[in-house]
Amino acid sequence: MDDTFEITREEGETKGRYSTVVDGHEAEMTYSRAGATTIIIDHTGVPDALRGRGVGQALVRRGVEDARAEKRKIVPLCPFAKAQIARHPEWQDVLGG
DSSP: OOOOOOOOOEEEEEEEEEEEETTTTEEEEEEEEEEESEEEEEEEOOOGGGGTTSHHHHHHHHHHHHHHHTTTTEOOSHHHHHHHHHOOGGGGOOOOO
């Protein structure tokens, strides 16, 4: 499994997005900002062509790493992100709410 995807992050006043393009297909994870110290992951979308390659997991991992570095907490409303964080005890320090 290749987990070295080039992930781009965009963040505005209230929303943010992580994305990566692999073999011409774009995968994304979106979030909303809830105050200065919390983000709510609301959607992870991975095209069928990329399923099983760890793309979604890589997006969640990057979100966790950024939250940790920025002293933010994550509320994973997205079922995929919630399941990924539940599977990785080492990521759970960033859970909030």
